[in-house]
Amino acid sequence: MSMDKEKGAKDVPIGLGLGLAMNEKAMKHYSEETGGGSMNQTKGAQSISFGERPYLMSSGSVVGKKESEGPLGNKFDIASDDDLFGEDTWEAAEGTMQKLACMLALKKAGEQAENVRYLFGGDLLRQGVATSMGVEELQIPMFGLFGACSTSGEALALASMTVAAGYGDRILAVTSSHFASAEKEFRFPLGYANQRPASSSWTVTGSGAFLVGNQKSSVCISGVTIGKIVDYGLKDSQNMGACMAPAACDTIIRNLEDFGRKESDYDRIITGDLGYVGQSILFDLVRKKGKDIKENHMDCGMMIFDQKTQNTNAGGSGCGCAASTLSAHILPKLISGEWKRVLFVPTGALMSTVSYNEGESVPGIAHAIVLEHC
Amino acid sequence: MDYINAFWVGGLVCALVQILLDRTKMMPGRVMVLLVVTGCILGFVHIFKPLQDFAGAGISVPLLGFGNTLWKGVKEAVDKEGFIGIFMGGFTASAVGISAALIFGYLASLVFEPKMKK
Numbered sequence: 001m002s003m004d005k006e007k008g009a010k011d012v013p014i015g016l017g018l019g020l021a022m023n024e025k026a027m028k029h030y031s032e033e034t035g036g037g038s039m040n041q042t043k044g045a046q047s048i049s050f051g052e053r054p055y056l057m058s059s060g061s062v063v064g065k066k067e068s069e070g071p072l073g074n075k076f077d078i079a080s081d082d083d084l085f086g087e088d089t090w091e092a093a094e095g096t097m098q099k100l101a102c103m104l105a106l107k108k109a110g111e112q113a114e115n116v117r118y119l120f121g122g123d124l125l126r127q128g129v130a131t132s133m134g135v136e137e138l139q140i141p142m143f144g145l146f147g148a149c150s151t152s153g154e155a156l157a158l159a160s161m162t163v164a165a166g167y168g169d170r171i172l173a174v175t176s177s178h179f180a181s182a183e184k185e186f187r188f189p190l191g192y193a194n195q196r197p198a199s200s201s202w203t204v205t206g207s208g209a210f211l212v213g214n215q216k217s218s219v220c221i222s223g224v225t226i227g228k229i230v231d232y233g234l235k236d237s238q239n240m241g242a243c244m245a246p247a248a249c250d251t252i253i254r255n256l257e258d259f260g261r262k263e264s265d266y267d268r269i270i271t272g273d274l275g276y277v278g279q280s281i282l283f284d285l286v287r288k289k290g291k292d293i294k295e296n297h298m299d300c301g302m303m304i305f306d307q308k309t310q311n312t313n314a315g316g317s318g319c320g321c322a323a324s325t326l327s328a329h330i331l332p333k334l335i336s337g338e339w340k341r342v343l344f345v346p347t348g349a350l351m352s353t354v355s356y357n358e359g360e361s362v363p364g365i366a367h368a369i370v371l372e373h374c
Numbered sequence: 375m376d377y378i379n380a381f382w383v384g385g386l387v388c389a390l391v392q393i394l395l396d397r398t399k400m401m402p403g404r405v406m407v408l409l410v411v412t413g414c415i416l417g418f419v420h421i422f423k424p425l426q427d428f429a430g431a432g433i434s435v436p437l438l439g440f441g442n443t444l445w446k447g448v449k450e451a452v453d454k455e456g457f458i459g460i461f462m463g464g465f466t467a468s469a470v471g472i473s474a475a476l477i478f479g480y481l482a483s484l485v486f487e488p489k490m491k492k
Contacts, residue, residue, distance in 0.1 A: 192402075
């Protein structure tokens with residue numbers, strides 16, 4: 001792509017080319033200074049309403065075998081029968097998923113990695129090592145994030161803010177999780193063969209990558225609401241839905257207030273991985289705030305697996321759960337216009353393996369991304 | 375009859391522990407430690423021996439036996455060596471079991487590839 005552009009520029013007489021470029025720049029500068037509202041895009045206490053809306057240009061989803069057997073199985077771009085993705089370790093496999101997802105998103109948009117200005121990425125592992133290993137080959141300047149399972153929201157928020165601010169035309173947001181590496185990190189290595197309590201969720205083996213940019217597509221990010229840490233003092237890391245539900249409630253209510261919207265202004269309010277346990281808690285908490293989202297609420301963790309046949313207890317979880325579901329299931333419905341406006345709220349349980357072993361409670365967080373058909 | 379007794383006593387121990395796993399927030403590691411400690415205490419109050427005579431492997435296999443081995447080792451070492459035996463006996467008596475677990479675990483990791491849980 002960049003080659004083509006350079007060629008094109010060379011064909012134009014130099015003086016004319018420069019003049020045009022300067023004019024465009026000057027005009028953009030002018031409109032930014034005078035266009036009311038675009039200078040201050042903050043909204044309410046915690047939200048941003050973008051003056052010039054960044055577009056979600058393309059996305060890619062990669063999942064493992066169990067996810068491919070679930071209700072969304074045939075919607076993912078890549079579903080691998082080999083959960084090691086040709087690697088020797090689960091950690092390297094997770095990195096490979098991120099690389100594949102990024103390459104898919106780039107390919108779908110017809111873009112090259114060198115045209116991507118920055119990459120925002122993260123995963124569940126220590127020091128975000130799956131992201132570092134996975135995106136190394138792409139050679140994109142990158143920011144490593146940790147937002148636990150809310151990382152897809154954090155990365156999308158930062159990517160769209162970067163594009164809206166004019167710091168880059170093409171930004172990648174990527175995240176992943178892997179069942180086996182997450183079990184090793186937060187619970188027990190699979191070789192230990194422990195039993196899983198009924199309130200525990202099943203970490204999704206999957207990755208989702210999103211290319212955010214200023215080139216028009218059918219889905220734009222019209223606003224974001226960044227969440228605060230919400231900690232109700234729950235200490236059970238095997239019941240993360242309950243730990244994250246208060247954070248989801250806080251961010252959803254804040255979003256509705258900041259934008260002055262009713263819950264019915266969204267076709268769907270979709271949380272990341274609250275699961276069956278977390279959803280009922282969320283409904284109760286939201287009702288106490290005088291709102292009711294029972295009608296239009298969905299949860300990626302409840303959609304990605306069939307609880308009855310797949311033995312996944314409370315539902316799917318992990319960074320890859322919300323990211324791959326957004327890419328494979330939610331975005332197509334926004335692109336087709338079946339849904340006009342969706343509030344995507346990935347939720348994260350921010351405990352570390354150390355804090356958890358020291359008996360600390362699990363801090364929760366949720367970020368809300370307003371996605372609109374356009 | 376030995377087999378039947380081993381079967382139902384062993385099954386009963388496992389069923390009790392399963393209730394702990396399902397109904398409490400105890401992590402698996404803690405439940406295992408509870409079994410080992412219970413085995414020590416059963417040995418100390420002289421209940422383990424008659425139980426083992428009755429149920430055989432049904433009582434010695436589910437970790438209670440490991441606790442009893444620790445207790446027996448410490449007791450014998452204290453009888454022989456005195457105070458220092460408290461620190462010696464447990465490891466001496468359980469050396470075979472622990473080494474076997476480590477060595478066979480390592481050998482298995484050489485032969486088998488990691489697999490996902492279904």
